[in-house]
Amino acid sequence: xxxxxxxxxxxxxxxxxxxFIVYAATLVALVFIVFAIFAGVITPYDPxxxxxxxxxxxxxxxxxxxxxxHGRDVFTRILYGARxxxxxSVFSCVVGAVIGMVLGLIAGYLEGPVGTIIMRYVDLQxxxxxxxxxxxxxxxxxxxxxxxxxxxxxxxxxxxxxxxYGLVLSLKHNDYIVALRFAKIPRWKIILKxxxxxxxxxxxxxxxxxxxxxxxxxxxxxxxxxxIQQPTASWGSMVSDGYSYIFTRPFLAFVPGICxxxxxxxxxxxxxxxRDAIDPRLKGKx
Amino acid sequence: MEAxxxxxxxxxxxxxxxPLTKGITKxxxxxxxxVEDVTFDVERGKTVGIxxxxxxxxxxxxxxILRMVNATDGEIYLNGENLLKMxxxxxxxVKRKVQMIxxxxxxxxxxxxxxxxxxxxxxxxxxxxxxxxxxxxxTQQLLTMVGLSEEIGERYPHEMSGxxxxxxxxxxxxxCNPDLIICDEPVSALDVSIQAQIINLLTKLQKELGLTxxxxxxxxxxxxxxxxxxYVMYLGKFVEKMRSDEMFSSPLHPYTKALLSAIPVVDYHxxxxxxxxxxxxxxxxxxxxxxxxxxxxxxxxxTEICKEKMPEMEVAxxxxxxxxxxxKELMPEQQ
Numbered sequence: 001x002x003x004x005x006x007x008x009x010x011x012x013x014x015x016x017x018x019x020f021i022v023y024a025a026t027l028v029a030l031v032f033i034v035f036a037i038f039a040g041v042i043t044p045y046d047p048x049x050x051x052x053x054x055x056x057x058x059x060x061x062x063x064x065x066x067x068x069x070h071g072r073d074v075f076t077r078i079l080y081g082a083r084x085x086x087x088x089s090v091f092s093c094v095v096g097a098v099i100g101m102v103l104g105l106i107a108g109y110l111e112g113p114v115g116t117i118i119m120r121y122v123d124l125q126x127x128x129x130x131x132x133x134x135x136x137x138x139x140x141x142x143x144x145x146x147x148x149x150x151x152x153x154x155x156x157x158x159x160x161x162x163x164x165y166g167l168v169l170s171l172k173h174n175d176y177i178v179a180l181r182f183a184k185i186p187r188w189k190i191i192l193k194x195x196x197x198x199x200x201x202x203x204x205x206x207x208x209x210x211x212x213x214x215x216x217x218x219x220x221x222x223x224x225x226x227x228i229q230q231p232t233a234s235w236g237s238m239v240s241d242g243y244s245y246i247f248t249r250p251f252l253a254f255v256p257g258i259c260x261x262x263x264x265x266x267x268x269x270x271x272x273x274x275r276d277a278i279d280p281r282l283k284g285k286x
Numbered sequence: 287m288e289a290x291x292x293x294x295x296x297x298x299x300x301x302x303x304x305p306l307t308k309g310i311t312k313x314x315x316x317x318x319x320x321v322e323d324v325t326f327d328v329e330r331g332k333t334v335g336i337x338x339x340x341x342x343x344x345x346x347x348x349x350x351i352l353r354m355v356n357a358t359d360g361e362i363y364l365n366g367e368n369l370l371k372m373x374x375x376x377x378x379x380v381k382r383k384v385q386m387i388x389x390x391x392x393x394x395x396x397x398x399x400x401x402x403x404x405x406x407x408x409x410x411x412x413x414x415x416x417x418x419x420x421x422x423x424x425t426q427q428l429l430t431m432v433g434l435s436e437e438i439g440e441r442y443p444h445e446m447s448g449x450x451x452x453x454x455x456x457x458x459x460x461x462c463n464p465d466l467i468i469c470d471e472p473v474s475a476l477d478v479s480i481q482a483q484i485i486n487l488l489t490k491l492q493k494e495l496g497l498t499x500x501x502x503x504x505x506x507x508x509x510x511x512x513x514x515x516x517y518v519m520y521l522g523k524f525v526e527k528m529r530s531d532e533m534f535s536s537p538l539h540p541y542t543k544a545l546l547s548a549i550p551v552v553d554y555h556x557x558x559x560x561x562x563x564x565x566x567x568x569x570x571x572x573x574x575x576x577x578x579x580x581x582x583x584x585x586x587x588x589t590e591i592c593k594e595k596m597p598e599m600e601v602a603x604x605x606x607x608x609x610x611x612x613x614k615e616l617m618p619e620q621q
Contacts, residue, residue, distance in 0.1 A: 175394035176404075179455075182352065183408045183462050184381050193407075197398050280398055280442045 015277040022273050025266035032082050032263055039079035047072060047080040048231040056249055065255045068241065070231075074255055077233035081256065084234040086263070088149060089214040096153035097207050100160020101199075107161065108168025109191065119165065122158045130155055134217070138226040148227035152214055163206055167199040201275045208271030212264030235260050293363075294498050295328040295351065295466050300360035302343070302350050302522075306573065319572045320346040322522035324360075325599075328466065333492065333499040335513030335530065337506055337545070341569060343522040344502045348468045351500070352384055353377060365465065382412070385459035389471040391451035395443040401454045402429065402439035408461040428457040431494075433487060449480035456487065460495075468500045473508060485512050506545060510534060515605070518542045521580040522572055524599065527607040538608040538617065540585050579611070587612050 016022050035042065054071035057063055065074035107118040125133060134155040141147030171177065172195065180190050219236015222228045228237060235256040242252030276282050302321040305314050321343040328334045336344045349355045351362055353369065362369045364380060372380070388394035395404060406425045415421045429439050432453040443451055452472065459467050469488070473481040489512060491497055503509050509516055510530045518526040518539065526539040537543045544563040551557045565584045570576050576583050582592035589612070597609045610616075 175388040175390060176396045178354070179386065179388070179394060179458060180407075182381060182385055183411060183458075184378060185407065185411055194396055194398075198396070281444045 011277050014279075014282055015273045017276065017282075018269075018273060021269055025269035025273075028262050028266040029270060032086065032259075035079045036082040036086055039076075039083060043073065043076040043079055045073040045076040047076045047233050050231075056245065058249075059251060065251050066249065068238075068252055069245075072231075074238075074252065077238060078235070078256060078259060081233040081235045081238060082259070084145075084228060084232065085215050085218065085236065085260070088145065088152065088218050088228075088234070089211050092149040092152035092214055093156070093207055093210050095149065096156040096210070097160050097203065099153070100157050101164045101196075101203060103157070104161040104164025105168055105191065105195065105199075108165040109172060109195070115165075118161065122161050125158050131220070134221065135224065135226055138221055143227065143229055145228070148218065148221065151221070151227070152217060155217070156210055156214070159210070160203070160206065164199060164203065167202055168195055171195055171198050201279060204271055204275050208268050211267045211271075212260075215260050215264060292330045293327050294330045294365060295500070296361075296363040297327075297347075297351070298325050298361040298363070300324040300347065300350060300362065301358045302346050302355055303358040304355075316573055319522050319575055321350065321357075322575070324519075324522070324524060326517060326524070326527070328498055328500055330465075330498050331492070331496045332514045333501050333512055335501045335503065335509035335516040336519055337503060337509050337516060338519035339504060339545075339569065341572070342519045343572075344504075344519055345470055347519075348386070348470050348500065348502055351466075351468060352386060382462040383465045385462050385464040385467050387452075387455050387459050387467060387469045387472045390475055391448050391455055392443060394455050395451055397443055400440055400442055401434065401446070402426075404454060405429065405457050405461050408458055412462070424461075428460055429454075431460065431491065432457045447480075448476050449483055452476060452480075452484055453487065456484075456491070460491070464497075466498050466500060468502070470502050471504070472501075474503065474505065481508065488512060506533065506549060518545070521569060521575060523580055523609070525581065525609050527599065527605070529605055532606060536606075538602055538606065538613045539581075539610050540587055540616065541581050579609075587616060 039047075049072065051067075051071035054063070054067040055069055057067040057071065059066040063073050063075065065078070067073055068077070103118050107115040134151050137154050138147060138151035141150045177190060177194060180194065215236060218227065218234060219239055222234055222237040222240070228234045230237070238256035239253050239260070242249070242254075242256065245252050300321055301319075301323055303317040303319055306316045306318060307313060308315045324343075324347055326334065336347065338344050346355060350357045351369070357370055360370070364383060367380065369377065369380070395401075399407075402425050405428055406421055409415055409421055409424055415424055425439070426436060429436070434450060434453050434457070438446065438450060441450075443454075446454070455472075472488070473484050476484060485508060488499065492499065499512070501509060501513055510533055513530045516528055516530045516533050517524045518541065520541050526537070526542050528537075533542070534546060537546055540563075544565050547561065547563045551560060563586065567584050570580070570583060576593075577596075578594050579585070579588070579592040579597050582588040585592065591611050595611070597611050599607045599609045602608050602613060
């Protein structure tokens with residue numbers, strides 16, 4: 001019990017080793033998560049109800065970020081949009097990363113014909129412009145959240161596969177893996193206990209970087225009419241709607257834009273800290 | 287025969303050729319003859335050293351015994367069983383009998399694993415230790431054997447010194463209870479003072495546990511210290527076999543002599559006086575190995591016959607074997 005609490009303590013010490021910025025990132029992420037969960041409690045308005053009397057209203061006491069073209073409260077839509085944006089980006093990154101890791105692992109560990117097939121497929125997908133590819137998959141998968149998640153995660157597969165493939169190729173020729181093979185340690189144990197943990201930190205950083213770009217990509221797809229449909233609020237679509245009024249009503253684009261910025265930034269910082277905290281070489285340091 | 291029983295590893299006519307391919311059709315355009323017709327025996331409880339410069343095939347020989355590379359031809363007997371004839375499944379059963387100590391002590395340990403857990407993991411697999419206490423005890427025993435304290439067992443590789451890491455590597459090899467340990471340049475990455483410690487540790491363990499080593503190195507002084515028999519390798523072939531104490535006193539092959547004369551002497555006057563044999567040119571490529579004696583292009587004593595005929599290993603005296611056409615004429619020069 002004490003051993004565990006010491007472990008947790010040293011984990012937290014490294015996690016928050018960078019100081020203030022990590023606390024801020026935790027706070028931002030927590031606030032957005034609370035927003036997403038309790039959106040209905042926090043705000044009295046309906047995110048989709050059109051009220052043309054309030055069209056493009058300036059910020060005041062009742063609408064702190066003003067209203068959009070259809071008179072919908074921007075703050076309310078930010079709260080509900082947090083739900084969609086976070087769900088979609090986290091979901092599709094998790095799906096893409098897990099499938100990509102598994103395929104990259106198989107290709108890198110087995111090499112041979114199986115590996116060649118997987119890697120040639122990756123080349124094939126990379127030969128198609130990624131945006132075009134995601135649009136096609138999105139259209140085929142249907143105009144709902146799952147279709148969008150599917151299209152987004154499919155689109156980011158090659159990156160994860162390639163990264164994992166390279167990592168596994170370089171790791172598996174390390175002397176310590178070779179030594180385990182001499183000692184007749186079963187393959188699955190080598191993979192689970194040695195290959196994956198050593199590949200994980202690099203994958204984690206890529207994962208958090210992908211989170212940010214996925215939010216942006218989702219907004220592009222929404223703008224093009226694939227995936228999230230009007231009037232459902234997502235931060236990406238709010239930016240693209242609002243940017244027509246960038247000079248007269250700058251808050252329409254800036255507020256969701258800043259939200260994206262903050263969320264992506266805090267995800268990246270938390271990802272980096274997590275990577276440091278699970279690295280035994282940095283145990284209790286920084 | 288009694289002597290036959292003691293042979294733990296017997297390598298006969300081992301050849302390892304790597305095919306050279308070109309283009310997308312993988313057309314074969316030749317071979318790299320990494321190991322060419324190598325034969326030797328390793329007796330139980332003894333140490334056989336293989337020396338030679340880099341690229342001569344020392345490590346490839348070791349890898350072939352571990353079946354990390356495929357042997358092109360030849361036989362490798364471990365306790366009388368031909369390793370190269372075994373199916374992967376059969377090989378699995380005897381795998382743990384041959385272990386390896388690696389050159390790079392840092393790269394050979396998982397950076398995310400504590401020393402004790404590295405050894406424990408190997409122990410779990412043999413199925414002999416059932417309870418957690420048994421495993422802990424045996425792990426501790428192994429660590430003590432290689433001179434590491436309990437406290438160091440709780441450290442990660444980056445928290446240890448090079449010598450400590452190499453000790454963990456040795457303990458890991460011992461955890462399998464091996465018949466044969468292949469030491470692939472185990473001390474070349476370490477400090478001179480640490481080198482001596484590790485060599486002494488290996489010697490001590492050999493005495494206590496009756497271990498058998500195949501010791502691959504380029505440092506002649508280290509090999510003399512630990513090995514009973516030394517083979518000198520050049521371009522994939524053995525050129526000389528001798529007792530390790532004879533290596534410095536009576537080398538016969540011109541290549542061995544050149545290797546020995548390259549060792550610097552500390553004493554200033556001795557250094558000025560001693561005769562150095564300087565070899566010209568580079569080691570020929572194992573793709574286009576020279577005809578006849580592989581050493582003839584660089585040998586100061588080479589004659590016509592060396593270019594044409596490949597010398598066989600022949601007994602010079604006692605256990606001393608040499609593959610050279612002219613060793614008899616060159617012998618008096620030694621005195």
